[in-house]
Amino acid sequence: MGNSATHFPHLFSPFTIRGVRLRNRIMSTGHETGIVDGTGINDALVAYHRARAAGGAGLIVIEVASVHPSATFVRNSIKLYRDDAIAGYRRLADAAHENGATLFAQLFHPGREILESLDGSAPPSWAPSAVPNERFHVMPAPMPRSLVHDVIAGYGDAALRLRQAGVDGCEILCSMGYLLAQFLNSRVNLRTDEYGGSAENRLRIVREILHDIRAKVGDEMVVGIRISGDEMSPEGLSAEEVLSICAALDDEAGLDYFNVIAGTSTSLGGSVHIVPPMTVGNAYLAPYAAAVEAFPGCFGVPGGLIEST
Numbered sequence: 001m002g003n004s005a006t007h008f009p010h011l012f013s014p015f016t017i018r019g020v021r022l023r024n025r026i027m028s029t030g031h032e033t034g035i036v037d038g039t040g041i042n043d044a045l046v047a048y049h050r051a052r053a054a055g056g057a058g059l060i061v062i063e064v065a066s067v068h069p070s071a072t073f074v075r076n077s078i079k080l081y082r083d084d085a086i087a088g089y090r091r092l093a094d095a096a097h098e099n100g101a102t103l104f105a106q107l108f109h110p111g112r113e114i115l116e117s118l119d120g121s122a123p124p125s126w127a128p129s130a131v132p133n134e135r136f137h138v139m140p141a142p143m144p145r146s147l148v149h150d151v152i153a154g155y156g157d158a159a160l161r162l163r164q165a166g167v168d169g170c171e172i173l174c175s176m177g178y179l180l181a182q183f184l185n186s187r188v189n190l191r192t193d194e195y196g197g198s199a200e201n202r203l204r205i206v207r208e209i210l211h212d213i214r215a216k217v218g219d220e221m222v223v224g225i226r227i228s229g230d231e232m233s234p235e236g237l238s239a240e241e242v243l244s245i246c247a248a249l250d251d252e253a254g255l256d257y258f259n260v261i262a263g264t265s266t267s268l269g270g271s272v273h274i275v276p277p278m279t280v281g282n283a284y285l286a287p288y289a290a291a292v293e294a295f296p297g298c299f300g301v302p303g304g305l306i307e308s309t
């Protein structure tokens with residue numbers, strides 16, 4: 001890496017966030033590997049991420065994991081709502097740390113973006129309101145307030161399990177049209193209770209999750225949000241709406257970073273940006289991250305973590 005460090009001094013310089021040191025700015029973003037099986041985190045997934053750490057990544061973010069039983073969107077998702085997930089994350093954290101990398105892991109609820117059920121039948125799906133999903137043809141049931149409260153606690157409990165496993169940080173998915181993006185979106189969230197209506201009401205679930213996580217994990221764990229800078233879909237969150245959301249979350253003391261991606265799972269056009277084809281140019285998402293960084297009220301980290309694409 002000697003030559004690389006000379007040619008790319010910024011990329012290879014360390015970075016500290018909430019006291020957690022990354023050895024460089026190379027980040028492996030959360031991605032479902034397809035390796036996880038019915039047993040959850042297995043030997044192959046640990047080997048996969050050990051290789052990334054040994055290869056020199058500064059930060060590895062582990063793929064989406066369900067924070068609540070209602071968040072099971074594919075058969076073999078990691079079930080982080082169960083205590084028996086802790087041992088697997090401990091193995092991943094050890095594999096990363098032994099090779100000099102830092103480990104974060106994602107906290108996830110798909111809302112109405114449900115791909116398949118455990119037994120192949122039409123999957124039950126919960127969302128802020130009964131607004132159908134275009135891509136998977138799912139009509140969700142509106143979440144009762146008690147379920148909203150349960151899911152919020154699920155995020156905090158899941159983050160605590162990561163903490164107990166020695167994981168350095170957690171990343172809440174507010175991106176790509178999944179549950180929290182559904183709450184943030186006035187075209188998808190038609191609720192009339194305190195979780196819908198005004199912009200501040202639509203933000204409430206995210207704020208309550210941040211508070212619940214911080215209360216459970218303490219001050220040392222990094223807590224970030226992944227958000228789409230533009231969902232690039234007719235009913236999706238626009239770039240302007242996302243900037244207002246990020247600026248509004250700026251006053252959250254417990255929140256450490258935004259990881260900016262684009263697109264949404266909800267439509268075919270929007271979903272392209274979650275899994276961009278090889279023909280997409282390098283750094284095509286950088287302007288979206290730059291816009292969040294530069295927007296008045298957003299706490300940008302100059303030259304900090306941005307999406308790798």
Ligand SMILES: Cc1cc2nc3c(=O)[nH]c(=O)nc-3n(C[C@H](O)[C@H](O)[C@H](O)COP(=O)(O)O)c2cc1C
Nearest residue numbers: 029030031032033063064226261274275276308309
């Ligand atoms: C197969 C696949 C699975 C993905 N799963 C996730 C995921 O679990 N969580 C997430 O935030 N992003 C996910 N993504 C998006 C990636 O994190 C990343 O933003 C995307 O691949 C673009 O970056 P790249 O060009 O470096 O691959 C996934 C992408 C792919 C291709």
